[in-house]
Amino acid sequence: MLQVPSTTAPTVHSLPSYLNADHLGPWGIFLKQVDRVEPYLGNLARWVETLKRPKRILVVDVPIHMDDGTVRHFEGYRVQHNTSRGPGKGGVRFHQDVTLSEVMALSAWMSIKNAAVNVPYGGAKGGIRVDPKTLSRGELERMTRRYTSEIGIIIGPNKDIPAPDVNTNEQIMAWMMDTYSMNQGSTATGVVTGKPVDLGGSLGRREATGRGVFTVGVEAAKHIGLEVSTARVAVQGFGNVGGVAGKLFAEAGARVVAVQDHGGTIYREAGLDVPNLLKHVQATGSVGGFEGAEVISNDKFWEVPCDILIPAALEQQITAANAGRIQARLVIEGANGPTTPEADDILHERNILVLPDVIANAGGVTVSYFEWVQDFSSFFWDEDEINARLVRIMKEAFSAVWQVAQDNKVSLRTATFIVACKRILHTRELRGLYP
Numbered sequence: 492m493l494q495v496p497s498t499t500a501p502t503v504h505s506l507p508s509y510l511n512a513d514h515l516g517p518w519g520i521f522l523k524q525v526d527r528v529e530p531y532l533g534n535l536a537r538w539v540e541t542l543k544r545p546k547r548i549l550v551v552d553v554p555i556h557m558d559d560g561t562v563r564h565f566e567g568y569r570v571q572h573n574t575s576r577g578p579g580k581g582g583v584r585f586h587q588d589v590t591l592s593e594v595m596a597l598s599a600w601m602s603i604k605n606a607a608v609n610v611p612y613g614g615a616k617g618g619i620r621v622d623p624k625t626l627s628r629g630e631l632e633r634m635t636r637r638y639t640s641e642i643g644i645i646i647g648p649n650k651d652i653p654a655p656d657v658n659t660n661e662q663i664m665a666w667m668m669d670t671y672s673m674n675q676g677s678t679a680t681g682v683v684t685g686k687p688v689d690l691g692g693s694l695g696r697r698e699a700t701g702r703g704v705f706t707v708g709v710e711a712a713k714h715i716g717l718e719v720s721t722a723r724v725a726v727q728g729f730g731n732v733g734g735v736a737g738k739l740f741a742e743a744g745a746r747v748v749a750v751q752d753h754g755g756t757i758y759r760e761a762g763l764d765v766p767n768l769l770k771h772v773q774a775t776g777s778v779g780g781f782e783g784a785e786v787i788s789n790d791k792f793w794e795v796p797c798d799i800l801i802p803a804a805l806e807q808q809i810t811a812a813n814a815g816r817i818q819a820r821l822v823i824e825g826a827n828g829p830t831t832p833e834a835d836d837i838l839h840e841r842n843i844l845v846l847p848d849v850i851a852n853a854g855g856v857t858v859s860y861f862e863w864v865q866d867f868s869s870f871f872w873d874e875d876e877i878n879a880r881l882v883r884i885m886k887e888a889f890s891a892v893w894q895v896a897q898d899n900k901v902s903l904r905t906a907t908f909i910v911a912c913k914r915i916l917h918t919r920e921l922r923g924l925y926p
């Protein structure tokens with residue numbers, strides 16, 4: 492037998508520096524979440540190291556011609572965290588604060604989310620560090636196409652399927668699909684989801700994340716005896732996710748009392764006129780300047796009297812600095828990673844139920860899965876069928892997670908991680924280690 496001198500024994504638990512838990516930021520938060528779940532994984536815990544290392548990280552240079560004749564370079568990423576259960580799946584975000592740590596964490600949360608709702612995908616995520624508002628439409632298109640070409644070596648309908656995320660939309664998905672298809676020599680609609688409906692997109696995809704937030708939010712409310720039809724709701728971010736969730740809660744009788752976005756914070760105790768607010772946001776780009784509401788400071792948003800709080804903007808919004816002031820009984824995470832671990836503990840101590848991102852906002856990727864299936868079969872379903880299937884998957888996933896939380900006396904976040912990590916590591920074990 493091969494003798495390995497003790498000084499050179501492989502230290503399988505030491506991580507490369509960029510994966511280190513001490514490393515602050517979103518990836519460090521993910522590692523702490525995995526540590527919390529490890530004791531509940533039984534025999535599967537021996538595979539847990541798999542989750543602490545993304546399978547593949549690609550950093551790309553994205554040079555483009557700017558309209559003024561200069562050349563600018565952007566930094567882009569695509570991270571495939573895990574592909575044990577199927578192709579990588581997750582969005583692409585364009586934001587000036589995008590970092591590798593963030594994209595790594597977001598890709599890992601996609602692995603958890605996809606396993607939690609049991610769609611046959613691994614987890615992936617991409618991004619470009621750019622403020623897209625500073626680009627012309629032509630620059631945005633050139634940047635999207637060059638980025639797609641650069642990550643083209645690892646994406647594909649059976650490998651890794653991008654989708655919209657922060658600041659990316661149907662048009663950007665159309666350019667990504669076209670670029671990939673031109674490079675392949677044939678149209679491959681299944682390479683991205685969240686496409687325009689006329690280009691292989693799915694009905695109901697645009698509203699799916701918000702609809703999922705609403706669906707599981709109603710389920711969670713039932714369990715804590717919170718009546719949705721009389722609840723007061725506060726929403727941060729009023730785009731695709733927060734806007735749709737706010738609309739559905741208002742239609743169910745709830746009063747949307749406060750909304751915050753990059754244009755400021757508005758409040759109305761009697762409830763905002765949500766249909767009109769949506770029109771205003773559509774026309775002006777933000778809630779700023781909306782008539783029929785009081786303007787309050789952004790910090791005051793966190794202490795408005797409400798029953799349900801929906802952070803549906805960016806990560807790390809609920810922090811130790813504001814978690815103690817939150818009045819809601821239920822927090823539904825429409826955004827990815829909006830609550831820091833310290834804030835999570837404070838909310839837990841204050842008996843505020845947190846419905847975590849990895850289940851609450853999984854409606855988007857669930858309908859992405861329907862889109863991908865429809866693209867493969869070139870047979871498209873009607874919206875009622877899509878919504879009915881979405882609601883069924885979300886309710887089933889919620890009830891499994893709720894049960895695990897009760898059985899183990901853990902938070903819904905840890906329970907979702909238990910369900911998801913077991914599924915991922917079970918497939919890991921079945922597949923075995925190659926070679």
Ligand code: GLU
Nearest residue numbers: 581582654656855856859
């Ligand atoms: N970006 C969305 C998310 O974070 C959707 C991802 C997808 O549809 O692949 O879940």
